[in-house]
Amino acid sequence: MNKGKLFVISGPSGAGKSTVITRLLKQLSNVYFSISATTREPRRGERDGVDYHFIGKEEFEKLIKDDQLLEYAEFVGNYYGTPAIPVDEKLNAGYDVILDIETKGAEQVMSKRPDAISIFIFPGSFEILEQRLRLRGTDSEEKILGRLAQAKIECQKAEMYDYIIINDRFETACDEVTSIITAEKCKTAGRLHLLSE
Ligand code: 5GP
Numbered sequence: 001m002n003k004g005k006l007f008v009i010s011g012p013s014g015a016g017k018s019t020v021i022t023r024l025l026k027q028l029s030n031v032y033f034s035i036s037a038t039t040r041e042p043r044r045g046e047r048d049g050v051d052y053h054f055i056g057k058e059e060f061e062k063l064i065k066d067d068q069l070l071e072y073a074e075f076v077g078n079y080y081g082t083p084a085i086p087v088d089e090k091l092n093a094g095y096d097v098i099l100d101i102e103t104k105g106a107e108q109v110m111s112k113r114p115d116a117i118s119i120f121i122f123p124g125s126f127e128i129l130e131q132r133l134r135l136r137g138t139d140s141e142e143k144i145l146g147r148l149a150q151a152k153i154e155c156q157k158a159e160m161y162d163y164i165i166i167n168d169r170f171e172t173a174c175d176e177v178t179s180i181i182t183a184e185k186c187k188t189a190g191r192l193h194l195l196s197e
Contacts, residue, residue: 011121012151124168
């Protein structure tokens with residue numbers, strides 16, 4: 001059986017990454033979303049073990065020490081990281097795996113897994129981004145300003161990604177991401193064996 005493909009999706013927080021990912025998980029089969037560990041507090045409606053594994057700082061630092069994370073980063077005062085074992089289990093079982101991670105973590109994944117396919121999602125403009133962060137109504141003013149400052153830094157890293165999606169129209173953005181995943185799965189290297197079987 002072919003191994004699955006690893007997709008890294010980044011973009012400023014508020015770019016609409018999670019909404020796009022939720023949609024494509026419904027549209028595509030055999031795709032697994034990697035559930036990150038984080039030390040940030042759950043937002044209203046978020047569920048432990050579904051949206052994130054919400055853990056304490058000490059527990060997170062133990063994961064780092066025990067080399068259990070494929071990557072991790074500190075983002076606006078909290079740790080975020082990708083547990084390595086579930087990602088490899090799913091890839092080996094033939095599932096495609098999607099990581100929704102910020103740019104420092106994405107750099108680590110790209111250097112450890114050069115075959116990973118990377119997609120950067122931008123909201124269309126910084127004004128739209130600010131509106132979305134404020135509408136979400138979950139972060140303090142300080143956190144919103146921190147996320148906006150971080151967004152500018154992250155956009156400077158967009159050039160290291162394989163693909164850029166402008167999410168000013170949700171449907172188009174979803175179609176584009178779905179097309180990228182579909183096209184990557186049709187690549188000759190992963191299909192040639194089917195002709196000789
Ligand atoms: P939020 O707090 O809005 O859920 O996420 C903040 C940022 O952390 C987002 O850009 C998100 O992509 C990123 N993030 C979520 N999980 C991980 C992870 O496991 N590793 C890294 N490096 N970033 C993550």
